[in-house]
Amino acid sequence: MASVPGQDQGFRERRQSSDHEGFLAHKRFRWLKIAGAVCLIAILGYFWSDVTPHPNGGSWYGYTLGTIGAVLIVWLALLGIRKRNMTEGRWSLKAWTSAHVYLGLALIVIGTLHTGFQFGWNVHTLAYGLMMVVILSGIYGISVYASLPAALSNNSREMTRKEMVEALAAIDRQLHSAAQPLNREEADLVIAALDQDTFGWGLGARLLARYRGCTTTTALAHFASDWSRPVGSDDPRDKVRALLGKRKTQLDQIRRHMRIKALLEVWLYIHIPATIALLAALTAHIVSVFFYW
Amino acid sequence: MPEQYRVAVIGSGPAGLSAAARAAKVGMTHILIEKTDHLSDTIFKYQKGKHVMATPSNLVLRSDLDFDAGKREFILDTWDEQVAAGKINVRLNAEVTAISGTTGKFVIEIKGGEPIHAEAVVMGIGTQGNPNKLRCPGADLPLIQYQLDDPGEYFDEHITVVGSGDAGIENALGLAADPKQNNIVTILNRGSDFARAKAANVTLLEEAEAAGRIIVRRETSPAEVRADELVLDTRDGQETIPCNRIIARTGSQPPRGFVEACGIEFTGGDRGAFPKLSPSFETTKQGIHVIGALAGYPLIKHCMNQGYDVIEFLNGNLDLKPADEPILAQKFDALPGVRSVDQWLETFRANVVILQDLSPLQMRELMLDSTVSGYEAGEEIFERNDPGSSMFGIAEGSVLVEVNPDDPSVTVSIEQGSIFGEVGLISGRRRGSTIRAAEPTIVIELSRTAALKLIATTPSAARAVNAISIERQLLQMFGSGLMRDDVAELVAAAEVVDVRAGKVVIEEGADDKDVYVIRRGSMIVEKQIGGAPVFLSYLPAGTYFGEMAVVDGSARTATVKAAIKSEVVRFPGEAFVRLLARKPALREKAMAEMASRREINSFIESRKDSFGSVVDMYSETARFLIDNGIGEATDVLLIDEKLCVGCDNCEKACADSHEGLSRLDREAGRTYAHLHVPTSCRHCEHPHCMADCPPNAIKRGPDGEVFIDDTCIGCGNCQRNCPYGVIRMDAAPPPKPSLLSWLLFGKGPGPGEASYSWRKHEAAKRGMETGKSAIKCDMCSGIEGGPACVRACPTGAAIRVSPEKFLTFTKLAEDVE
Known part of the structure; x- marks a missing residue:
């Protein structure tokens, strides 16, 4: 019936990346795949490293997981800054959210393996507990973000x-x-x-x-x-x-x-203060570990 | 014998004032005639405290009165003082009803006064016109007024507003806003509904009526005005109501009728036409001169310069060079060869076909808005896919068009005198081909507004541009090595047809055999499937349609109708078939396109049986988007409300990426099937906002974005013209403290647009005082990474789309599934 003139939309496409995908499905679940792979490697490594007498945070593998976990926590917390700091550049907050969600979930595996399943009434377990509070409130957040917007509309x-x-x-x-x-x-x-x-x-x-x-x-x-x-x-x-x-x-x-x-x-009122508390507890955890080296 | 003036100046706007001031200075006997009881009514009517701009900044002011950017009050006071000091002979409250006589003995009739006699007349009456008077007995009584400056100054009165437009409704609402004023406000509407007014105003009025604050009388008109009484013609007979004041807002009469009655000819019949003028502003009626906005120069500086110039000419100073002489000289400096400004103007006028009918005065004005350049042989003038909305005319030399993007050696020549680039002018899209100079070439580049004004006011230019643009569009669209001779038959038979929104161009099942090309606007294709129309596709400007029935010899297979107000070119089908027969390559291409079209149609038809609801939903969604202006958009922000959590980060990012004001309103706007069209610029193919921008500050940028540059004078025309309400008028806010000092110390208002009170308070503290200017989405041009609203959306709800990519079955069906 008709012919549409061939137009170079390439430039505009590149510039706007208007792919219509939610943050969970971003780039065909890229960050789910990455986070899944990270978890898998962490679990395999846990058994492969075979720390004696029993797995703990002070082993070489424990330090590796701890470092990864600490870096992740700090990076995940930076989403709050990224969101508010409207700088130029080829970043998208959706990609950040997507990574935040999946890497945050991966932290359950990384953090838990880092403990070597040793818990007690101390600052170390406090940090772990706070981390879990943050993650659980985040899981609630994901569920409402996925289900409620349509109702709002x-x-x-x-x-x-x-x-x-x-x-x-x-x-x-x-x-x-x-x-x-x-x-x-x-x-x-x-x-x-x-x-x-x-x-x-x-x-x-x-x-x-x-x-x-x-x-x-x-x-x-x-x-x-x-x-x-x-x-x-x-x-x-x-x-x-x-x-x-x-x-x-x-x-x-x-x-x-x-x-x-x-x-x-409402969940942000737990998620954010718990994150601040977590960063404090994490600092105490790391300082105390190195102090009693 | 009454006193005879050397010159009578009618209208005391910037142009008339400046003329009278010059006349007083050179000792010419003169009289300045003003209809109202104050000088410069147009500026007087600006809102209080409005910042008046002085553009273009490179134009020198040549007047005996001072003028610089500043507050309305300051400018008016300055003029009042200087008029008094300069002993300018002013007659206020004098409305001119007719001008008769000839050079040396004009008689100017004054309503309710003695006629004025003058040797020459200078008309600077602007374009506002006179308000329509009530047409009933008593229409001259003083209780009738045609304007409402401050609704807050009336108390305890019976006030009747006549008129059902926005002005009338807004006045009525203003008068009834404060119950403490204790006014009894009635609004009369001759019809039964308020069809001419904005929906928002009608809602407010109906609400005020329901609350008993305003009496709305429908199908009622005034029959007779008496002192403190108004007789009404209602549906059920006459009725008398108490009335102390009447506000008549029944539109205004453009001044053209009056001007023509004085014996002055216009350049053409349409609304954009201006009086024909000589280089000394003389009209076709000898002795009467026209300057200012009525002559087509809406900017204050232009007007004042003309006032000065016209008196100089009348005073015998025929060697006076216009104030724009240095600007033009500078423009021509870049060209090869040494010629005077007048010589260059004549070269361009004589050589470029579309300029041939212009007067030297029109040439000068055109040049101010245009650029001239010289190119060496082989030098590129513009490249394929460059953005650009200007039109070029070849004054000397010739150019080569590279018609085949894959092979630059295939070229078509355009000779001296012709034009190019006109496609960008008509469709607002990117350049279709690369163009190089074939030999040393001199071209004039007309800005979009200058070119449109030229086309609107000069019939010969319009005809030339039309024929050339149809020919070019065909060549570009068909490609396949076609030459001008090949399409000559089509061009000769072409007919341009205006199509209003929603009008059917091709009816499914009909057996007419014409082929169409969309010149501007866009079309939608629908087909009746299972008793309901199903949306098949969206056709943007630059598309041809209707060839299927011609080639197949069948009835029309689908309905094509205009999505928005469009312009199509109609060709007889047989000529198109003959062209296909002559050009096998084109035939092959057309056949391939038709095959893919049939495939999509049958795909949708087959889906209709198995997934009927999906197809319906898709059709409805497409229709919803087109109803909301996506049909004329080039790039639009949509929000998927299945993902939007309402965090307004898009708005905050927008404000923080620009000067601190958000250019979008996420919440407002229509929604269908969780697809929300927020109040945000659609970057229309033919932007309504561009229509009437005095400093020509609205432009289309490199990525197709429509933006407002910093020459904006804050007049608000674009805001009024935008049908989508996406332009706001506001002053640039003061800078905010950094994000870190907000995060750590709570300094400043934080991310996003600061509250009005913070902006106002902070601006006052810093002594900032800037006028309001128009702001709108610029698609974050110049910002790396692209539109901030999309980048800042945490959930991926905000997307930017172009209609031809988004309004397709696959895209929409996947979204509704």
Whole structure:
């Protein structure tokens, strides 16, 4: 039917590398393969080196794994800087994330083999424990990054955060004027719903989407129980009910948005502080090992 | 006998003011006539505190008034002072309704006043025109105003806004914004919906109506204006409402009608045409001169220089060289041989076909926007795949086009007087071939805007460019060693057809036999499969289609319709078949392309049965993307919302890679099937933003990116013209403390765009004061590694795509699966 002119897209391709792949599948799982190979070599080496009397971190193989592990930990922690330091150059944060994920997971094998399965109540095991906390929180992070974005997009229905809040404010203005003819008691219910701070809830409420004492729900329950008038009547109470229903729907969207965002971010509040603690414990671990050489 | 002035200057903008100032200085009897009650209304109407730029910076200002970049208020005050000090004879509140008479005895009719008599007239009335008046009794009453400067200055009034456009809605919203002002605001709409206004404005208005802040009256128009009352024609009869103030925003009348009524001819019939002018700014009506924006010079400095020059000419100083003389002399310096500026201008005008109808004045203006260069034989002028949107004219010598990229020895000659590079001008894409000088050659390179203006205002130039560009496009598209003679039959029969978005060019099942070439815009190909249209492919500019039915002698196998407003060239199918019969190589090529097309079609058709939902999804996604402007994009940012975690690192990276302001809004924009089109530049094939940029600051860069350079004067035209809302007006923020000092000591606002308050506070602290200028995505040109938004995405959700690569079945189907 038609011919497309042959155009040299090569330059643009090279420049933008717009391959449509997520961070997990980056370059056909390049970093999964590398991390897998590293783990395999570490395990084989563990048995091949046959340290006597039993494997430990002080053997030549233990030092090798320890050095690799320490370098990896420092490098993995640098993702935080890389992400924020927008320098020029042919790097992509997606590749960094991909490597961060798979090499971070490989650290389970490298770190554990480095211990030689010797644990105790000391700074060495503390460092190991912190490392595992960081990795486990990271695994949670990977799982939510893989599963939640679609839900976030579905919930937003093309509305930005600002638009959601503005839509709520618009409903509130209408509710405010519609509630004018109500009696004192019912007006108080509406005022309570309007006065409640949308964002004044704790982390627990956000994460679980459980908003006990939500005054909009209370007010809606009051008006919704009254079906004495025909549907679509001009009674102010019916108008208020309809508006309260709209308010609840809008509030639910905002709350779902906050819940998903909280689930996507909450792990970072463990991952990052634990990383800082890990770096401190790691320093103590290395210094003490060399001090008692 | 009333007083007779030597010159009457109409309009007190920069051009008129400067003319009157010169007249006063040289002692010429003069009068400056201004419609409003203040000088320079256009600049007066700028928002308060606006920074006015003085471009082009290399042009010397030649005027008795001072002007330099600065605040609106400062500039207006300076002029007011100098007008008073220079004893310039000004008449304010005088609207000219007609000009009659001839040189030496013009009569200028003033609305509601005595006519003014003058020997010569200088018109500097700009292009804004007059607001449309209400057409009902009482339309002259003082309660009607046509502009609203500050909605905050009215209290306790019944105010009626007439007009359903954006201006009317914005005024009504502004007046009703603060309930404390206690205004009762009504807006009238003759129709039943607000079709002319932006969707966002209509939403706000409807919300204000629902909240009872504004009374919206539909299908209502004013019937009579009375003191403090307005009679309305409504659907159900007449009604009278209290009304203390009427804001009429019913559009404006361009000044062309008035100008033509004075007996002045224009260069052409379309909107971009200007009055025909002599080198001394005289129109076709002897004795009347036109300067400034109306003459086609929208920049303040140009206008002021012309005001000075026109009075000098009237004063008999015919040897006066225009202020641009040194700039032109510098341009011509680089050329071989010693000729004067006038000689060079004449050489170019006489030798280059498309310039032949230009006046010396137009030649000068064209030259300011153009460059001239000389080339030795064999020297390269541009290379295949170079970016470039300019057009060249050969003034002396000739050039060779290397038509075969694999064999530079295959060339086609272009002779003296002709043009080349016009394909880049029309399609905005890269150069199709390398071009070298065949002998010592002198060329003029016209910038895209200069060339477009030339085509729009000079019919002969338009015809010449059209014929040449069709011929060239055919030669380039078909390749295969075709010569000009081979396509002559097609070119002669060619017809350029404008196609609006969504219009069907070829209908599936029809048996017409024309072949089409897309000159600008793009097309989509659809086929009815199982009762629903299925998207088959996307065709960018520079593609031909419709040959299948001609060659096979069959009915049309698919529907082709315009994705966006496009321009196609139609050829009779028989001529195309004859061309194929004459050229076996071309026939073979066409056959091979048709075979691959059939293969894809049948592949999609077969998939429809087994994977119907995938094909539907693919069709819907393709349609969604085209609805969102991807059809005219060359490079667009998309976000896969199955991967996006909403970290906004793309926005932060964008701000940090540029001057500290983000050029994209990730959250805003449309989404379909988790594919999100954020508010970010699409780098359109034919950028809407370029349409009306006074300093010509918007350009297409080396990678196809559309960018704004630092000659931006902050007028905001591009922001208004962009249908996708991707341009923002803002001042460059102060530099931030380094990342390390933020990480370690918490100094500064951290990565990403700083908050407005931080920027404002910090700028005030440092005493920075810069005007707002337009900023938009430049695809991170000049930044190694490419677009920061894509590089900074941690999950791979942000991708940049070009439509011809992305809108294909394999690409989209793999994404929806």
